[in-house]
Amino acid sequence: MSSHLGNSRRQMVELLARQIRGLEGARQVDFGGAISSGCHEFDRWLPERGFRRGTLVEWLAAGAGSGAGVLALVAARAACQEGGALVVVDRQQEFYPPAAAALGIDVAGLVIVRPRNQRDDWWAIEQALRSRGVGAVWCRCDHVAAPREDNRLFRRFQLAAERGGALGLVVRPAATRRLPSWADMRLWVEPLAAREGRCLRVELLHSRHAATGGMLAAVRPASVELIVDDETGAVRVAPRLAIAAAGQRAARA
Amino acid sequence: MYVAPGRGVARVRLCSAAARRRGVLPGMPLAEATALAAQPADSQGRFQTRMHSPSGATAGLPSSVVSARALLDELAVAHKPDSETHSSVLHLEPHDPVADRAALARLATACQRFTPTVGWEEPPAGDDPLASPDTLLLDISGSAHLFGGEEKLARRILAGFARRGLRAHVAVADTIGAAWACAHVAAEEINCRAGTALLDKPAVAPQGGFETASSAIIVPPGESAAALAELPVAALRLPARTLALLAELGLARVEQLISLPRQAIPARLGPEIGLRLDQALGLSREVIVCRSLLPPLEADCSFETPLAAREPLLTVLGDLLRQLTRVLDERRHGIQALDCRLYLENGLVVSVPLGLVQPRADAAYLRSLLELRFEQVQFAAPVSALRLRVVVSAPLVHRQQELFATDLARDRQRHLTELLDQLASRLGGDNVVRARLVSDAQPEQVCRYEPMLLSGPAAGRSTGSKEAGIASGLRLGVRSSPGNDSRPLRPRRQRRKRAQEPRRAAPVTFRRPLRLARRPLAVEAWSVVPDGPLLRFRWSGGEERVARSWGPERIETGWWRGRAVRRDYYQIETATGRRYWLFRRLDDRRWFLHGWFE
Structure with a gap:
């Protein structure tokens, strides 16, 4: 009986969410269901139970070596599982394919684009997002532009993604946190000290559909801690007590 | 004597055997060579040297077929004593690689009576920037019996060259590498153990002073390794730098290289040796690039008033592309590589090459890609003429349309191909790459990056255009193993030995940074x-x-x-x-x- 009630409640929430989405953005094309982030609990925490095709997701890294790129690449891998190429726009020429191979990505099918200047970098990202042959675009945008320019640029990225249906995953530095965002979702990734594996705290800074799906905003924790397995790259949600204990140990050290 | 004008100093490019006897060598300054040639002759009398241009192939060019070697150098310089004047006459001709290629193309055309698959080997880049191809490659799989067997076929080829006044070395073997080696090296050391040497008497009267007769060598199937063993390492088509290294190490014969541990060869002696050895022994794939006889496909337009604005230029470009695609459409071909040349008012010529992942015959699409290329080009002066040349064309891939079903994967592939074309057009082919992991200890060397354009499904097949029209010279040819397709050659032992390739994909580990x-x-x-x-x-x-x-x-x-x-x-x-x-x-x-x- 309770299960029946639970199901009907979930269906009602889904129905309302769809109606809100329809009111919010009638222009948005439906490219299918949500893409899993690779971790079920993390999906539940995300506003739309994962990532959606044709959207832009910003991953703000708290600093070099913070782990935002790996989480974005795991999402890119999931986005390309049903077809479509994974395009990596690497202006810095620092992307290291063996790490992608370790995550289970077929390196031979990876398209690596190396623009020579900033203008070509932005152009390549936009073209890749616009293409219907691309499943996901992974890129690092270290350049911090003026707010107005940044605004215009990411608006173009967003429109390109909506047209092509690719999932855009943009890894950006912490300095862009103050800038307004046209992305559908903006996530803050910060590493934490942990006893085992690699612990990353992910905070949702912004979402265009924050109240329309997944865990309701009222009950959603402000952030979630994820553990990335050192051997396999698998992602899981960390028990909070373990993180707290490790943090105290690190503070005493 | 052929002279290649160098920077400031004209140098000898090729010379006759008689000239060599008098001390003239390729690379020597012309003035020095002239002085040597003008010296009094030996006791046998004086000399008159007559030069034969390779562009007039029927006059002087030697050649080879199937697996044949054309003695270009000996043929290039004709030389005989003049009994009337008893004076030494020196003839000089400018070196003309374009004419050489044209002559080789004519010979390739003539050889198509023996097999439809005729190609030639481009000389390796680097060793000699002026080198021209001089070896013809023929795939005679399935055609030898039409001429009464390989031996009779080889004799007919030699006879055909003799009628043109040419000499050739022919070698028939299982692989391109083995045939090349026998045609070039074994013909001179004609003691090839496993091969059957058919030494002919000189196929043409030695009016030009050629000492080496035409010859044909037939290596029985499966005997390539034995035929190669005794040959010098130069028979493996190695660059001069590699040959010098091998000489330093005391490795003179192919059998010495064969006996080395294969895993150690690439790391210690470079990848070239292993590759050439594998190709010669049939462990690695090698392809005969078939030369088409189609005329070059070009379209051009001159302007009375030079154009400075790009928009009218692109309009004209669109018209020219429509002309080209109309012709290609009749052949069911598409353009895969295109060269656009802009002749500026100030005399400069700007070349804008364009490459595609897959052949396309859509003029509007090609124009949009060229427009992207033009964004990266600055014109120093108005454009007075425009010329488009199809460098590579290939058959278009047609698939039956489905009435009700939609093929999402094919649609995605098409969109991805268009994206790659766009990216490569604007950013350059070298900046749109795919990674290949190799087993290497050094992290920086683990990845090899390959341009996506080169790895396209139809890349590498050249037809039409000027490339087919500017051939010349010659050398060897090949017979593929029985039962194989004519192209590419895939030797029998290839599959079994492929596992021995020295560089495999690197094992992945998560302990590598992104x-x-x-x-x-x-x-x-x-x-x-x-x-x-x-x-x-x-x-x-x-x-x-x-x-x-x-x-x-x-x-x-x-x-x-x-x-x-x-x-x-x-x-x-x-x-x-x-x-x-x-x-x-x-x-x-x-x-x-x-x-x-x-």
């Missing part, structure tokens, strides 16, 4: 004891305290790769949870930051 610095960055590091675990390090102005570390992972490269790399790698997690990839250089114990686990 971001690797283009060059390792020196960091300041502290540890409690020398060579002990790292405690702190300073990078980019900030200090990081180490909380956890994994390692060391020792990486060493062999001495044969030049400067040895010896490093101990550590994965470091700082107190703030950030992860870095650092190494300690074992030579001087200095620390470097090499990557970030982003």
Whole structure:
């Protein structure tokens, strides 16, 4: 009986969410269901139970070596599982394919684009997002532009993604946190000290559909801690007590 | 004597055997060669030297077929005593590689009576920038019996060349490499153990002073290795630098190379030797690039008033592209590589090459790609003429349309192909790449990047255009193994031996950073004891305290790769949870930051 009630409640929430989405953005094309982030609990925490095709997701890294790129690449891998190429726009020429191979990505099918200047970098990202042959675009945008320019640029990225249906995953530095965002979702990734594996705290800074799906905003924790397995790259949600204990140990050290 | 005008000094390109006897050598300054040739003759009398241009192939060019070698150098210079004048006459001709290619193309056309698959081998880039192809390659699989067998076919080929006044060395073998070796080297050392040498009497009267007769060598199926064993290493088509290295090491014969451990050859002697050896022995694939006889496909337009604006230029470009695609459409071909030349008012010529992943015959699509290319080109002056040349065309891929079903995967592939074309047009083909992982200890060498354009499904087939119209000279040919397709040649033992290829895909490990610095960055590091675990390090102005570390992972490269790399790698997690990839250089114990686990 309770299960029946639970199901009907979930269906009602889904129905309302769809109606809100329809009111919010009638222009948005439906490219299918949500893409899993690779971790079920993390999906539940995300506003739309994962990532959606044709959207832009910003991953703000708290600093070099913070782990935002790996989480974005795991999402890119999931986005390309049903077809479509994974395009990596690497202006810095620092992307290291063996790490992608370790995550289970077929390196031979990876398209690596190396623009020579900033203008070509932005152009390549936009073209890749616009293409219907691309499943996901992974890129690092270290350049911090003026707010107005940044605004215009990411608006173009967003429109390109909506047209092509690719999932855009943009890894950006912490300095862009103050800038307004046209992305559908903006996530803050910060590493934490942990006893085992690699612990990353992910905070949702912004979402265009924050109240329309997944865990309701009222009950959603402000952030979630994820553990990335050192051997396999698998992602899981960390028990909070373990993180707290490790943090105290690190503070005493 | 052929003379290639160099920078300031004209030098001898090719010379006759008689000229060689008098001390003239290729590469020698012309003035020196002229002085040597003008010296009084020996006791046998004086000399008159007559030059034969390779462009007039029927006059002087020697050649070879199937697996045949054309003695271009000997043929290039004709020389005989003049009994009437008893004076030494020196004839000089300018070296003309374009005419050489044209002559070779005519010979390739003539050889198509023996097999439809006729090609020639381009000389390796680097050794000699002026080198022209001089060897014809013929795939006679399935056609030899039409002429009464390989031996009779070889004789007919020699006869055909003799009628043109040419001499040739013909070799028939299982692989291109073995046939090349026999045609070039074994013909001179004609003691090929496993082969049947059919030494002919001189096929043409030696009016030009040629000493070497035409010949044909038939290597029985499966005997390529035995035929190659006794030959010098030069028979493997190796560059001069590699041959010099082998000479230093005392490796003179192919059998010495065959006896070496195959795994060690690429690392210690370079990848070229292993590849050539595999090709000659049939362990590696080698393709005859078939030369088409189609005329060059070009379209051009001149303007009475030079154009400075790009829009009218693009309109004309669209018209020219429509002309080209209309012709190609009749052949059901598409353009895969195009060269657009803009002739500027100030006399300069701007070349704008265009490459595609797959052949296309859509003029509007090609125009849009050229428009992207033009965005990267600055014109110093108005354009007075425009010429388009199809460099590579290939058959279009047609698929039956489905009435009700939609093929999502095919649609995606088409969109992806268009994206790659666009990216490569604007950014350049070298900037749109795919990675190939190889097994290498040094992290920087683990990835090889290959342009996506080259790895397209139809890349590499050239037809039409000027390339087919500017051939000349010649050398060998080949017979593929029985039962195989004519092209590419896939020897019998290839599949079994493929597993022995020295470089396999690298094993993946998660302990590699997502971001690797283009060059390792020196960091300041502290540890409690020398060579002990790292405690702190300073990078980019900030200090990081180490909380956890994994390692060391020792990486060493062999001495044969030049400067040895010896490093101990550590994965470091700082107190703030950030992860870095650092190494300690074992030579001087200095620390470097090499990557970030982003």
